[in-house]
Amino acid sequence: MTLKDVERELFARWPETQLQPSTERIRALMDLLGGPQHGYPVIHVTGTNGKTSTARMIDALLRARDLRVGRFTSPHLETIRERISVDGEPLDAEGFVGAYEDVRPYVEMVDASHEVPMSYFEVLTGMAYAAFAETPVDVAVVEVGMGGSWDATNVADGAVAVVTPIAIDHTRYLGNTVEQIAGEKAGIIKAGSTAVLAHQQVPVAEILLRRAAEVGSVVAREGLEFGVTGRDLAVGGQQLSLRGLRASYDQVFLPLFGAHQAGNAACALAAVEAFTGGEQELDPDIVRAGFADVRSPGRLERIRTSPAILVDATHNPAGMAATAEALAESFTFTRLVGVVAMMADKDVRGMLEALEPVLAEIVVTRNSSPRSMGVDELAGLAEEIFGPDRVHAAARLDDAVDQAVAAAEELGELAGAGVLVTGSVVTAGDARWLLARG
Numbered sequence: 001m002t003l004k005d006v007e008r009e010l011f012a013r014w015p016e017t018q019l020q021p022s023t024e025r026i027r028a029l030m031d032l033l034g035g036p037q038h039g040y041p042v043i044h045v046t047g048t049n050g051k052t053s054t055a056r057m058i059d060a061l062l063r064a065r066d067l068r069v070g071r072f073t074s075p076h077l078e079t080i081r082e083r084i085s086v087d088g089e090p091l092d093a094e095g096f097v098g099a100y101e102d103v104r105p106y107v108e109m110v111d112a113s114h115e116v117p118m119s120y121f122e123v124l125t126g127m128a129y130a131a132f133a134e135t136p137v138d139v140a141v142v143e144v145g146m147g148g149s150w151d152a153t154n155v156a157d158g159a160v161a162v163v164t165p166i167a168i169d170h171t172r173y174l175g176n177t178v179e180q181i182a183g184e185k186a187g188i189i190k191a192g193s194t195a196v197l198a199h200q201q202v203p204v205a206e207i208l209l210r211r212a213a214e215v216g217s218v219v220a221r222e223g224l225e226f227g228v229t230g231r232d233l234a235v236g237g238q239q240l241s242l243r244g245l246r247a248s249y250d251q252v253f254l255p256l257f258g259a260h261q262a263g264n265a266a267c268a269l270a271a272v273e274a275f276t277g278g279e280q281e282l283d284p285d286i287v288r289a290g291f292a293d294v295r296s297p298g299r300l301e302r303i304r305t306s307p308a309i310l311v312d313a314t315h316n317p318a319g320m321a322a323t324a325e326a327l328a329e330s331f332t333f334t335r336l337v338g339v340v341a342m343m344a345d346k347d348v349r350g351m352l353e354a355l356e357p358v359l360a361e362i363v364v365t366r367n368s369s370p371r372s373m374g375v376d377e378l379a380g381l382a383e384e385i386f387g388p389d390r391v392h393a394a395a396r397l398d399d400a401v402d403q404a405v406a407a408a409e410e411l412g413e414l415a416g417a418g419v420l421v422t423g424s425v426v427t428a429g430d431a432r433w434l435l436a437r438g
Contacts, residue, residue: 001097001100001101002093002097003081003093003096003097005097006096006097006100007080009100010080010100010120010123010124011120013117013118013119013120013123014116014117014119014120015119015120016074016075016119016120016121016145016146017345017371018119019119019146020116020119021147021150022150023150023151023152023154023155024114025110025114025116025117025118025119025122026118026122026125026126026152026155027155028110028113028114029103029106029107029110029118029122029126030126030129030155032106032109032110033103033106033126033129033130036129036130036132036133036134037129037133037140037155037156038156038157039132039133039136040070040132040133040136040137040138040139040140041138041139041140041159041275042139042140042141042142042156042157042158042159043058043139043140043141043142043158043159043160043162043271043275044142044144044153044154044156044158044160044161044162044188045058045141045142045143045144045162045164046143046144046147046148046151046161046162046163046164046185046188047162047163047164047165047166047185047198048164048165048166048167048168048181048316048318048319049164049165049167049260049314049316049318049319049322050164050165050198050260050261050263050264050267051073051143051144051164052073052074052143052296052299053256053261053264053296053299054162054164054264054267054268054271055071055073055141055142055143056071056073056294056295056296057264057265057268057269057290057291057294057296058141058162058268058271058272059071059085059088059141060088060290060291060293060294061268061269061272061282061286061287061290061291062138062139062141062272062275062290063087063088063290063293064286064287064289064290064293065272065276065282065286065290067138067139068086068087068135068136068137068138068139069086069087069088069137069138069139069140069141070084070085070086070128070131070132070135070137070139070140070141071084071085071086071088071140071141071142071143072084072085072124072125072128072129072132072140072141072142072143072153073085073143074121074124074143074145075425075426076425076429077297077298077313077425077428077429077432078429078432078433080096080124081093081096083124083128084096084099084124084127084128084131086131086132086135086137091131095131096127099127099128099130099131099134100123100127102127102130102131102134103123103126103127103130106126107123107126119152121145121152122152125145125152125153125155126152128140128142129155129156139275140156142156142158144185144188146174147174147181147184147185147187148184148185148186148187148188149183149184149185149186149187149188150184150187151187151188153188154187154188157190157193158188158190158193159193159194159274159275160193160194160195160196160271160274160275161188161189161190161193161194161195161196161217162196162198162267162268162271163185163186163188163189163195163196163197163198163200163208164198164264164267165198165199165200165260165263165318166178166181166182166185166200166201166204167181167316167317167318167319168181168316168317168318168347178201178203178204179203179204179207181204182200182203182204182207182208183207185208186207186208186210186211187211189208189211189212189215189217190215190217191215191216191217192216192217193215193217193218194217194218194219194220194271194274194275195208195211195212195217195218195219195220196220196226196267196270196271196274197209197219197220197221197222198222198263198264198266198267199222199223199263205221218274220245220270220274222263222266222267222270225245225270226242226243226244226245226266226267226269226270226273227242227243227266228240228241228242228243228259228262228263228265228266229241229242229243229248230250231259231262233329233330234253236255237253237254237255237256237257238253238254238256238257238258238261238262238330239251239252239253239254240252240253240254240262240265240291242265242266242269242287243266244269244270244273244281244282245270245273245274246273246280246281246282247281247282247284249269249282249284249287249288250284251288252265252287252288252291253288253291253292254291254292254294255292255294255295256294256296256299256300257300257326257329257330257331258300258322258323258325258326258329258330259322259325259326259329260322260325260326261296261299261326265291269282269287297432298311298312298313298425298428298429298432299312299313300312300323300326300327300330301428301432303431303432303435303436304419304435307405307408307409307417307418307419308331308333308417308418308419309401309405309418309419309420309421309431309435310327310331310418310419310420310421311421311422311428311431311432311435312420312421312422312428313422313424313425313427313428313429314351314422314423315342315343315346315351315423315424315425316346316347316350316351317347317350317351317353317354320350320351320354320355320422321354323354323422324354324355324357324358327358327420328357328358331418332416333416333417333418334416334417335360335407335408335410335416335417335418336358336359336360336408336417336418336419336420337359337360337361337362337363337404337405337407337408337417337418337419337420338355338359338361338362338363338404338419338420338421338422339362339363339365339397339400339401339404339419339420339421339422339431340352340355340362340363340364340365340378340382340421340422340423340427341364341365341366341367341372341373341378341397341400341423341424341426341427341430342372342373342378342423342424342427343369343371343372343373343424343426344371344372344373344374344377345371346424348373348378348381349381349385351423352381352382352385352386353385355422356385356386359386359390359420360390360407360408361386361390361391361392361404361407362382362386362390362391362392363392363393363394363400363401363403363404363407364378364379364382364391364392364393364394364400365378365393365394365395365396365397365399365400366378366395366397367397367423367424367426367427367430368397368426368430369424369426372424372426375393375394375395376393378393379391379393392407397421397427397430397431397434398434401419401421401431401434401435404419404421405419
């Protein structure tokens with residue numbers, strides 16, 4: 001099989017946006033494969049925002065300690081291979097095809113014995129767990145797809161469960177309140193684990209702490225047991241002082257922007273400290289090296305200069321508010337123009353409202369997903385928030401970027417002009433592909 005053959009078969013299955021919440025099918029697959037997810041320790045990451053960045057930071061810190069790390073994240077930006085990484089790199093095409101071919105006969109057996117066939121995400125999860133066992137890895141860092149309790153990744157019992165900030169998202173499956181969503185995400189906290197909890201709204205924190213008490217999990221809370229004690233802007237990112245579970249670490253350079261990424265770094269550090277166990281602090285030089293090596297594509301990522309073009313994968317209001325705050329803090333644009341394409345099933349109004357204070361103008365368009373909101377509908381919403389004079393529309397993303405660049409340069413202050421492409425992971429991936437080849 002070729003990679004395209006594998007993608008074709010995977011894409012023919014139920015997509016990530018169509019779920020029948022259950023771990024029955026993935027458990028059946030894991031049983032047939034001999035339980036590969038139990039062959040190595042797992043650090044499990046859930047939350048609403050910051051999961052992928054936090055998983056990447058944990059991965060980088062563990063690799064800095066010379067551990068072989070498997071990482072499973074979703075969704076991908078440009079290639080499906082990004083989802084399954086070993087030693088910091090996505091599986092190559094041959095390795096990805098091999099991982100699929102290894103599980104394919106067993107997937108077909110599960111399909112035949114269940115009323116609902118395995119979904120796209122379930123098969124990918126099975127591939128990741130099997131690939132990590134085959135490699136083998138010393139530890140796997142696993143990001144949930146959605147929720148926690150019934151997420152396909154939850155067939156593993158994480159030695160450490162990390163919960164990044166929880167907000168409203170995926171209401172169709174997780175519930176309409178933060179309490180309901182927290183209840184689902186708390187499901188990754190298992191008996192005997194350490195629960196590393198980012199700053200949370202009070203009702204969310206109460207639910208997570210209750211779950212930890214019920215199952216006998218040790219709790220580490222940002223702002224109490226660990227946290228960010230200092231933060232300064234730096235060229236290309238920020239300089240942090242972090243208090244971990246056992247020691248403090250100064251002069252930590254993080255090549256990512258925003259207070260939210262500093263919080264993610266604190267959670268990642270606590271997770272690695274909890275995973276390593278014992279009372280001895282981590283080597284500060286290893287901590288610094290690990291964080292300095294972190295890359296999180298599509299998270300306020302600068303991919304062009306003159307004018308600067310930033311790509312950001314934010315796709316819910318809470319995340320967009322954090323992005324807007326990071327833009328205002330870390331960049332000195334005299335004129336910032338947005339290129340926005342968003343999924344129709346998201347809180348589009350909430351995201352646009354969060355963006356309005358930091359954008360001079362906005363160009364609305366659509367991305368490559370069939371779920372993308374139509375340009376006319378998106379333009380109508382944008383005009384209500386930005387006013388008609390600040391809103392432009394383009395049917396294609398490449399034309400939208402061209403319009404935004406022209407609008408950013410309109411004042412003739414090229415050095416202070418910027419373009420932000422955002423609204424969805426798909427939008428960010430499309431923009432990276434387009435601009436890397438432009």
